[in-house]
Amino acid sequence: MREKPNNPLALKTLKVWRITATMECFFFLLIPIVYVIAGRYVELPQWPIYVLVIVVFIIGYFKITLFPKLQWKKWRYKIYENEVELMYGVFVVRRVIIPMIRVQHVDTRQGPILRHYGLSSVTISTAATIHEIPGLEEVKADELRDHIAELAREADPNE
Amino acid sequence: MSDWKRQHSAAIFIGFLSSIKEMLFTMLAVLIFGQSSQFGGGWFYTIFFALILVFSLANGIIKWATFKYKLQENELQIKHGLIFRKSRYIRKERIQSIDINAKLLQRLFGLVELRIETAGGGAEPEFRLIALRREEANLIKTELLKRQAIDIEGSIDESAEDLKDIPASDEKFTDFTWELSKQRLVIAAITSSGIGIAATFVAAITSQVQQFIPEAMYERVIGWVIHSSVLLIGFWIVFILLIGWIISLISTLLKYGMFKIDKRDDEIHISRGVIEQRQLTLSAKRITAVRLVQNIIRQPFGFVSVYVESAGGGRKDEDLSTILIPICKKGEVNQLLKEVLPDFVVEKAYEPLPAKSVRRYIIRLIIPSVFVATLLVYFFNWGWITIIIPLLAGAYGYWQYSSAGIGIDGNNLLLKSRAISLTEVILPRKRIQAMKSTQSLFQRLDDLCTIHVSIITSIVGKTFSLRHISKDQRDHQFSWYSYEEEKENIKGESKG
Numbered sequence: 001m002r003e004k005p006n007n008p009l010a011l012k013t014l015k016v017w018r019i020t021a022t023m024e025c026f027f028f029l030l031i032p033i034v035y036v037i038a039g040r041y042v043e044l045p046q047w048p049i050y051v052l053v054i055v056v057f058i059i060g061y062f063k064i065t066l067f068p069k070l071q072w073k074k075w076r077y078k079i080y081e082n083e084v085e086l087m088y089g090v091f092v093v094r095r096v097i098i099p100m101i102r103v104q105h106v107d108t109r110q111g112p113i114l115r116h117y118g119l120s121s122v123t124i125s126t127a128a129t130i131h132e133i134p135g136l137e138e139v140k141a142d143e144l145r146d147h148i149a150e151l152a153r154e155a156d157p158n159e
Numbered sequence: 160m161s162d163w164k165r166q167h168s169a170a171i172f173i174g175f176l177s178s179i180k181e182m183l184f185t186m187l188a189v190l191i192f193g194q195s196s197q198f199g200g201g202w203f204y205t206i207f208f209a210l211i212l213v214f215s216l217a218n219g220i221i222k223w224a225t226f227k228y229k230l231q232e233n234e235l236q237i238k239h240g241l242i243f244r245k246s247r248y249i250r251k252e253r254i255q256s257i258d259i260n261a262k263l264l265q266r267l268f269g270l271v272e273l274r275i276e277t278a279g280g281g282a283e284p285e286f287r288l289i290a291l292r293r294e295e296a297n298l299i300k301t302e303l304l305k306r307q308a309i310d311i312e313g314s315i316d317e318s319a320e321d322l323k324d325i326p327a328s329d330e331k332f333t334d335f336t337w338e339l340s341k342q343r344l345v346i347a348a349i350t351s352s353g354i355g356i357a358a359t360f361v362a363a364i365t366s367q368v369q370q371f372i373p374e375a376m377y378e379r380v381i382g383w384v385i386h387s388s389v390l391l392i393g394f395w396i397v398f399i400l401l402i403g404w405i406i407s408l409i410s411t412l413l414k415y416g417m418f419k420i421d422k423r424d425d426e427i428h429i430s431r432g433v434i435e436q437r438q439l440t441l442s443a444k445r446i447t448a449v450r451l452v453q454n455i456i457r458q459p460f461g462f463v464s465v466y467v468e469s470a471g472g473g474r475k476d477e478d479l480s481t482i483l484i485p486i487c488k489k490g491e492v493n494q495l496l497k498e499v500l501p502d503f504v505v506e507k508a509y510e511p512l513p514a515k516s517v518r519r520y521i522i523r524l525i526i527p528s529v530f531v532a533t534l535l536v537y538f539f540n541w542g543w544i545t546i547i548i549p550l551l552a553g554a555y556g557y558w559q560y561s562s563a564g565i566g567i568d569g570n571n572l573l574l575k576s577r578a579i580s581l582t583e584v585i586l587p588r589k590r591i592q593a594m595k596s597t598q599s600l601f602q603r604l605d606d607l608c609t610i611h612v613s614i615i616t617s618i619v620g621k622t623f624s625l626r627h628i629s630k631d632q633r634d635h636q637f638s639w640y641s642y643e644e645e646k647e648n649i650k651g652e653s654k655g
Contacts, residue, residue, distance in 0.1 A: 002634045002641075082642035093603070096595040099642040126592040127470075128613040128620020 005078030013135025017068040100151040169268040170290035175219035256440030339418035347486035348411040352454035358403030509564030516627035521556035528552035
């Protein structure tokens with residue numbers, strides 16, 4: 001039996017996901033707001049406002065509280081000498097092996113929120129696929145990037 | 160060494176006609192859908208089509224007039240463009256392959272098209288000279304390839320290592336030749352799976368016929384069809400299928416007639432076609448996967464067609480994969496592959512999927528079929544006959560399950576599955592870019608997974624999947640693929 005990868009994402013990633021989800025939910029909140037504004041000009045029934053607000057709050061609960069937590073719990077990665085293994089997904093569990101010698105390049109990316117928490121997301125590209133580790137501490141991310149770059153230099157493309 | 164030359168003046172017409180050909184579908188769509196709308200009138204169409212024709216012709220002339228090429232010592236120089244002038248230098252070392260095609264349009268003028276494929280993933284990895292006399296094309300081809308061969312002999316570039324046992328002569332000898340026999344061609348045409356597509360096409364055209372027949376007659380015909388029996392509708396379906404079959408028969412004959420493979424060192428030269436003669440050069444080293452496909456008509460007779468996925472060199476018009484052998488007996492595959500692609504010769508040791516997964520295969524097909532059956536009962540009162548649909552779907556699911564298999568032979572991963580045709584994929588370990596397994600909630604109940612294997616093909620990656628394998632099988636594939644000798648943990652500090 002193959003060992004499962006055991007490194008979780010940085011704990012702060014959870015915070016970042018929650019912030020992003022909160023912002024998205026504010027966007028959803030615009031829908032009832034628009035409805036209220038529209039109600040001033042056109043005759044509209046009152047009850048959909050409450051329904052919409054409740055729906056937004058339910059979505060918000062799932063997106064902000066429950067789902068990121070499950071997702072974070074399920075996320076595992078492991079970096080071996082010769083390959084990277086990822087395991088993630090709440091409903092559909094995905095497990096990926098990416099051999100170092102197949103890696104074409106590694107990017108680290110930081111949005112403003114990730115930067116605020118000192119995190120990076122690492123994207124690993126092969127010639128055919130792209131994989132992302134969404135939240136690693138900056139130091140670790142850079143280390144990983146350099147490590148893979150080094151291995152890529154040594155790697156013999158014909159194995 | 161030579162001056163700037165233009166292509167043969169027939170390039171104007173070839174360019175013109177091929178741009179018309181490209182726009183044919185747009186024009187047909189405008190014609191068909193436009194007529195039923197109220198928009199515009201006869202004038203609109205006249206002007207619309209006249210503009211297209213004039214524009215295409217002008218475009219053809221300008222392209223021909225501005226397109227010039229020059230064969231130089233080490234390279235082929237090309238300049239083109241009226242407003243934006245582009246020049247391009249195709250250096251001979253960068254040339255991967257040169258193919259001479261005679262497509263329908265070229266054949267009208269007795270000309271050929273020269274297609275040069277260069278290495279590297281630039282914006283345009285291939286380049287075409289669309290109208291050349293055959294002698295001229297041959298001259299360019301031999302000139303560019305000749306110097307390349309000489310150069311390889313003397314230099315130590317990266318590919319030299321693998322090519323060093325090439326004889327120094329310009330003429331590369333052929334290691335292996337295979338031709339598709341006439342008899343096989345006929346079998347291929349008869350059993351071609353193009354029926355489905357062709358029949359859809361025929362059906363689509365028949366449905367548009369109403370545009371062109373008088374309304375009274377149309378109404379009479381429709382009334383007749385509606386009142387006629389199921390038998391007659393059945394007759395129509397058979398008729399459409401028959402026409403579809405004839406179309407696919409002829410197109411297969413024309414497409415794969417005179418099919419020939421030449422293997423020279425690492426290069427596989429494929430030439431084919433009766434009216435449109437095409438050449439294609441593939442490098443054996445860039446083949447990333449081999450697919451053996453048996454459609455349901457061919458399977459009982461033991462016939463199989465072989466496709467290859469190639470990193471570069473594939474054709475856009477062939478679904479990103481290229482046919483290597485249009486048809487052969489199943490037992491002959493390994494013999495042929497041994498000559499053409501020895502790395503892909505495998506012992507077909509498939510492990511069946513676990514018994515648990517039969518449920519998943521059956522349920523997956525039954526659910527939509529129950530839905531369809533319900534609709535039929537609700538809207539058409541079809542009654543008891545609809546029970547057949549889920550039953551058939553279930554049986555088909557069982558068939559898919561029993562056809563599927565997974566296996567490893569040395570350095571190759573084998574996946575076998577059936578959508579409609581039975582497909583076997585041979586994937587060498589070193590060509591696999593990443594291996595992934597997914598497990599949905601339903602699969603978790605039975606401890607099953609789906610495996611996804613990604614490789615490079617000419618444009619983007621391609622992923623082959625096999626549904627509902629057992630977890631043990633998954634672990635087996637993973638450990639086969641894994642590049643970790645021992646499960647030592649170098650960098651993965653387990654910190655939270």
